[in-house]
Amino acid sequence: MISETPNEKPRFKLHPVAILNSQRLRRSLMDTYDQKSFYKYVIGIILLILSIGSLFYTDKLVQELEEREEREVQLYAEGLRYVVNSPLDENFNVIYQVIEDAVNFYQIPAIYVDENNIPNPNKNIKFPVKISRQERERIIQERLEEMKLEHPPIPVEIGKGRSGKIYYSNSFLLTQLRYYPFLQLSVMLLIGYLAYLAFSSARKAEQNRVWVGLAKETAHQLGTPLSSLMAWVEYFRSDPSIDPSIAEEIEKDVIRLEMITTRFSNIGSVPTLRQEPLAVIVANFISYLERRVSSKVKFEVHNQLAEEQTALLNKNLFEWVIENICKNAVDAMGGIGEIHVTLQAPPRAKEIWIDIADTGKGMTKAQASKIFNPGFSTKKRGWGLGLTLAKRIIENYHAGKLFVKNSEVGKGTTFRIILNADIIEES
Structure with missing residues (x-):
């Protein structure tokens, strides 16, 4: 359909059916993008819920294990108190050994400081194989300062108005468990990011194939009517009863359509720059x-x-x-x-x-x-x-x-x- 107003060039007006089809295609494309965005949000929310749940559950385990380690150190302190204040016999040695083994089992680093503020003995403090006494004392003192910042000391009453203290820090297992959820989240984020890149790359490749197929098919479909139009142009020129300017104007539009066809043909191919x-x-x-x-x-x-x-x-x-x-x-x-x-x-x-x-x-x-x-x-x-x-x-x-x-x-x-x-x- 052609619309023309005074002092204006003729303009082609789309048929209502063509407009309706274009609107349907546009809605279809937008619905596809909206669905993809919706799925991305759903996946993101699910990952967020899993992450928060993992953090809360791990934090609960850490608190329980921390309380258990504190009870073990308190029991170790009771054992030391009995060692100092009670007569040694075979049965008590067995009981104390069990208490000491429990501390060793959990690998809880602990240092006993006597009434003179001298750190001795210690449990689960790792030292190099070959080390001097001075170096050993320096390491103990450094660990002691770190333990003072981690937990309040557990007092040990040794009688006659004297008392010592046990300083301790979290076991290696507890430390690992404390940082595990952050490591887990990092791995999940990395996997999610790689999956997103793979999905985006595949989606982009699929979109490119659709674009290329659509463009080349459009160029192919335009070829037949263009050849027919060129034949009609030659026919109009050969007919003396037809105004030559009509054929010239139609030819300009045909040349324009040929250029558009060339553009569509270039989509998907590596263009010459x-x-x-x-x-x-x-x-x-x-x-x-x-x-x-x-x-x-x-x-x-x-x-x-x-x-x-x-x-x-x-x-x-x-x-x-x-x-x-x-x-x-x-x-x-x-x-x-x-x-x-x-x-x-x-x-x-x-x-x-x-x-x-x-x-x-x-x-x-x-x-x-x-x-x-x-x-x-x-x-x-x-x-x-x-x-x-x-x-x-x-x-x-x-x-x-x-x-x-x-x-x-x-x-x-x-x-x-x-x-x-x-x-x-x-x-």
Whole structure:
């Protein structure tokens, strides 16, 4: 269907069925992305619950084991008190040996300090094989200072107003158990991160295969009607009763469709990149595009690049990106407004910045964060694929970046393209 108003170029209008199909496809793509986001949140919540549960359970075990070790040290203190204050007999030696073995079993480091503050004896303190007496005493003193910071001492009454103290620290098993949940969480996070990378890589590869298949199938399907249209152009030219300008205009559209077919064919293939004069390409394409949109849209190109500045790019694909962004801007402005294209190179940086700013309705932060998702669009019609393809072309094929630099509701939006470029030395 063709819509035409006075002083305006003829414009094709989509059939309602085509609009409905595009909306269905867009909703399908958005539903797919929403489902993936939902599953990611569910998995994240499950991991969080498991992690918190593991921390609480391990902390409970640590507290129970810590209390048991304290009871063992208290029992050891009672044994020492009986050793000092009771007559030695065979039965008591057996009982004391059992108490001492319990301390050794749990590998609880302990040091007894007598009334003169002399540390002797000690339990489960590890020393090097060959060590001098002075070095041994230094190690005991260092461990004693550490134990004083860990637990309050357990007093030992040895009679006649004298008393000693037992200092101790956590066993190696308890220390391991205390840090185990953090090690477990680290391993879980690492596994989760690797799984996420693998899933993202597989999903990206799958998406790329879908994009490539869709693009190549589209190019293939366009081939047959294009050949037929070219035949009709030749037929119109051969008929003297038909205005020659009609054939010329149809041929221009056919050439345009052939260029679009070439673009779709390049998707999935490694495009040929050449050093191109970026400012010339942008200026020429904006001039071409300006004649094919509403006359109430004003384009301005601000070139701040050096005259000889080039960029490594594929001309056809790059023009497609500019076209997608600018057409979205025209729609956002309702066919009335200004589009400013600014080209600049940061000093001493191997980059070129291309800012495309419009005076349209702008976007919220939530909309800007989703603008490159397949199927997302702020318009009622369209498939919501243009900006997605544009981002893939810039980032996958040109190793650059495409993002929303800023957007304000009611004032407009600015997209930024970053391309790699050689530094142009100033003379």
